[in-house]
Amino acid sequence: MVPIIKTEGLCHRYSVGTPFERAAIEDIDFEAKRGEFIGVIGHTGSGKSTFIQHLNGLLKPTAGRVYYEGRDIWESKAATRETRFKVGIVFQYPEYQLFEETVYKDIAFGPKNMKISDDEIDMRVREAAEFVGIDSELLERSPFDLSGGQKRRVAIAGVIAMGPSVLILDEPGAGLDPRGRESILENIKRYHEATDATVIMVTHSMEEIASAVDRIVVFNRGRIAMNGTPGEVFSRGEELEDMGLSVPEVTRIAKRLRELGLPVDTSVYTIEQLKSILLSLKGGGRGA
Numbered sequence: 001m002v003p004i005i006k007t008e009g010l011c012h013r014y015s016v017g018t019p020f021e022r023a024a025i026e027d028i029d030f031e032a033k034r035g036e037f038i039g040v041i042g043h044t045g046s047g048k049s050t051f052i053q054h055l056n057g058l059l060k061p062t063a064g065r066v067y068y069e070g071r072d073i074w075e076s077k078a079a080t081r082e083t084r085f086k087v088g089i090v091f092q093y094p095e096y097q098l099f100e101e102t103v104y105k106d107i108a109f110g111p112k113n114m115k116i117s118d119d120e121i122d123m124r125v126r127e128a129a130e131f132v133g134i135d136s137e138l139l140e141r142s143p144f145d146l147s148g149g150q151k152r153r154v155a156i157a158g159v160i161a162m163g164p165s166v167l168i169l170d171e172p173g174a175g176l177d178p179r180g181r182e183s184i185l186e187n188i189k190r191y192h193e194a195t196d197a198t199v200i201m202v203t204h205s206m207e208e209i210a211s212a213v214d215r216i217v218v219f220n221r222g223r224i225a226m227n228g229t230p231g232e233v234f235s236r237g238e239e240l241e242d243m244g245l246s247v248p249e250v251t252r253i254a255k256r257l258r259e260l261g262l263p264v265d266t267s268v269y270t271i272e273q274l275k276s277i278l279l280s281l282k283g284g285g286r287g288a
């Protein structure tokens with residue numbers, strides 16, 4: 001099957017032709033399948049945000065190509081425009097982009113540009129609000145009366161309401177307390193399960209990424225350094241640390257146990273996995 005999103009040899013240089021010219025991303029070959037949940041991690045400045053902004057045509061590659069369902073998104077104006085509707089991006093700190101008088105109008109802003117009926121818009125707004133846990137009684141309030149976490153949810157709902165086939169979120173939990181982060185992540189997981197959307201989430205949190213995604217793409221200095229399942233990626237703990245990234249706490253504990261001589265698989269990353277390994281050892285299964 002044709003990947004829903006694909007990039008080939010993607011490069012982006014900022015400030016071309018000035019003394020500040022530099023490559024932010026280089027030679028990125030990437031594919032996402034329909035329905036996949038992909039996590040993107042990498043040190044600050046490694047090119048994550050630059051990369052994702054290419055996937056819906058907000059940034060134009062300085063070299064290489066981006067395909068949506070097999071079609072080059074820069075092939076024509078119509079192709080670029082269509083991609084912007086199909087691939088929705090929630091930016092870092094999206095709440096700063098809320099500006100309407102009511103929450104309802106803010107969520108409806110995207111769908112209103114889509115030539116769909118008012119009834120359809122209404123349905124989408126309510127459904128999107130529900131996905132992100134915004135009560136219907138909040139819809140007539142001003143977005144500026146809401147808490148930081150609620151504003152973030154409204155901004156995410158605005159993108160979801162456009163019914164994107166690919167939903168991209170750039171650090172959706174940034175700046176929220178751990179509870180707020182976890183609850184937004186739960187909402188995103190629920191959205192992913194309920195739709196056939198592809199979800200691409202940029203995050204700094206290993207714990208967050210480990211529990212949610214099918215695949216992790218690691219950025220380092222503008223290139224993709226690793227691309228694999230959470231187990232495959234976390235088993236390369238030392239390389240990750242060299243890139244300034246940590247592994248989940250559970251993986252670190254597994255690694256330490258192995259150093260102490262226990263036959264523990266160091267690609268584990270959930271408490272459940274570690275628990276079942278430890279229980280099997282206790283059962284006197286395999287010796288060290």
Ligand SMILES: Nc1ncnc2c1ncn2[C@@H]1O[C@H](COP(=O)(O)OP(=O)(O)OP(=O)(O)O)[C@@H](O)[C@H]1O
Binds near residue numbers: 015042043047048
């Ligand atoms: N608008 C811009 N003009 C010039 N350089 C930029 C611009 N945006 C990003 N850069 C540079 O490109 C590189 C990649 O930045 P990018 O924002 O894509 O990284 P990131 O992985 O998203 O980082 P963070 O984790 O801090 O969000 C960095 O060196 C950054 O300074």
Ligand SMILES: [Mg+2]
Binds near residue numbers: 048049092
């Ligand atoms: Mg960024």
